[in-house]
Amino acid sequence: MKKIPGAKKPELTELGRVSDRISFLYLEHAKLNRRDSAITVIDDRGEVFVPAAMINVLMLGPGVDITHRAMELLGDTGTSVLWVGERGVRQYAHGRALTHSSRLLETQAKLVSNVRSRVAVARKMYQMRFPNEDVSDLTMQALRGKEGSRVRRIYRDWSTRSGVEWSGREYDPEDFNAGTPVNQALTAAHQALYGLSYSVICALGASPGLGFVHTGHDLAFVYDFADLYKAEVTIPIAFTIAAESNEDDDIGRKTRLAVRDAFVDGKIVKRMVKDLKFLLNADEVTEETDLLNLWDDKLGLQKNGVSYREFKDNDQE
Template sequence: MENMGAKKPKLQELGRVSDRISFLYLEHAVINRQDSAIKVMDSRGTVFVPAALINVLMLGPGVDVTHRAMELMGDCGMAVIWVGEHGVRQYAHGRALNHSSLLLERQAKLVSNSKSRIAVARKMYQMRFPDEDVSHLAMRELRGKEGARVRRVYRDESTRTGVEWNRREYKVDDFNSGTPINKALTAGHQALYGLSYSVVAALGISPGLGFIHTGHDLAFIYDFADLYKAEYSIPIAFDMVAEYGDTDIATHTRQAMRDAFRRDKLVIRMVADLKELLNADDIIPEADTLNLWDDKEGLVKFGVQYKDDSESDGYKE
């Protein structure tokens, strides 16, 4: 009989998102559970992964995962995303850590008003131009500045590493048709998207309510990940191509991204950045918070059997 594992932990007992390991990518493996660990078996052997210490598990091609393993991941608040080969495309995801809707409500309020939406967008651009004041610029002007910045980053990285650079191009359905640097960039960006998604979802924020990008179920992920590309995925991609050429470039890039995330404790920074962007320093979500909304009283208790006013004594039609 399959080991039933440890008792489901309470939300307060789980590791905070800022204390967890960034991500783990698996492909061509069988995933089961043993006690409170994810049991991973492939051609090289078996390893056990503490479920409560991983932010996001990226499941690539050839993965078989049991119901019991998925149950453990859900109980521990691990974000799970199903991705294509080399982690290039995201197909699906599972529920993550936070059960509170407070940050989601704040996000929805900010994105639903034009003035507050552009204010958040300007904050995102201000993070990329720390020595300039962009508070007066329109979105069209901000997009132009960002485009020039990214082109400059590519040119500088090409000069620094000696890796030839022409332009960013790739085919979503044919990863291997790209140049080595474009393949490395795709793998690096996808790792950054995965980590960004895990933090966003774990905090109960909507991946789809973007402030700059819009109309896609991952719009806010693209907003958020763009803050870190010039610092992480772009230079790391150029470094990996300079060192390895086209040899297993996706794997080398993912591993380098993982090491950089861990070295710099990027998850902690991401959590702080998200709260700053959403003006959410005042929000401290409580575990398992659930209330009923009332138009006059605000929030009232959930799980109470309320009486109709007509049931009170002396009620008259």
């Protein structure tokens, strides 16, 4: 048998921890291949090598050609791959994440399927935004109203601080350039935050679709989770970039670079891992990287890979 060239597939224990990885990398108009344990990126400026195991999420924009071998490496190292539109505005597809365990996912499903536990998790999210207030008795309607007031106040405050005129959040998903500079910056910043949130959620084994505040969308929990960091990270950056930019600047690129730096400086990935575990009561979940069992309604978990004999109900008697 012909030996496949390149480095061997790494064990899960050999890979970098999610909290220690680079937040995200956005690429467009480039050719991606693999050389051993690195992704090669070739564009009109030359060739660079990117260690796949040290990236949380790789955002692939228009004009990217990627080989099967490169995708194989990204899958083996648990790097989330997002295919996005121009300047990262829309997400079209994604790849498999790091964990092979469903424990956190099962915990999330239980929490979101019970009204009381779902409201409790939602209140945790809002409590993180209002650390000096007690929201434990507020209804979801009251929480939404309180959060709406907070966000409107943040937009007004940053408009005053930056000198950037603000008339509301308006953008066209089909036309990035149609928005005002600050709305363009907000779109680019939020998309980067969504990508990183998605990567952390999936890498730890949770579902991006099982939201507690947002619902009915395959990225509902991503929107829940990302909302925890917008006021601190993406909104200030967007207004700052809009204030400093002129008509000839690539606002999308400038914003992504600023957001990337803020993710690193603020250790956002480490915080996201900690926050996600807190929200989903992950301390109660046993961490297992690769365990496959068979479910039984009476006997509990049974071993996988066993040839079981035919069973009849009266065998228990």
